[in-house]
Amino acid sequence: MTERNMFRRAIALAGMLGLCGCALSVGALLDAGSTALVARFDTDRDGGLDPAEVTAMVAAAVPGKGAEFDALRAGLAAGYWTRDCNRDGRLSAAELAAGDPCA
Ligand SMILES: [Ca+2]
Numbered sequence: 001m002t003e004r005n006m007f008r009r010a011i012a013l014a015g016m017l018g019l020c021g022c023a024l025s026v027g028a029l030l031d032a033g034s035t036a037l038v039a040r041f042d043t044d045r046d047g048g049l050d051p052a053e054v055t056a057m058v059a060a061a062v063p064g065k066g067a068e069f070d071a072l073r074a075g076l077a078a079g080y081w082t083r084d085c086n087r088d089g090r091l092s093a094a095e096l097a098a099g100d101p102c103a
């Protein structure tokens with residue numbers, strides 16, 4: 001297997017885990033706690049991540065150019081938004097931290 005193919009498989013796996021949103025927490029994916037994650041990307045300091053902030057977070061987690069990366073980022077962002085259980089358009093640290101936040 002070439003190094004490039006291994007890389008592609010790795011990002012595909014990361015995308016699936018992000019879409020699932022169950023096996024792996026967002027915090028674990030970025031190797032940071034949810035509170036630290038919100039603190040890092042909450043640029044307007046309202047205590048939650050709005051769509052622009054989530055986009056910035058995903059871009060930081062998955063750098064790279066091209067359609068594959070765009071699709072991966074879109075998938076990850078969609079996975080994160082399944083955690084917005086109160087549907088206020090913001091992801092709080094509690095929503096990011098919960099293993100199954102909408103249960
Ligand atoms: Ca915010």
Ligand SMILES: [Ca+2]
Pocket residue numbers: 083084085086087088089090091092095
């Ligand atoms: Ca929310």
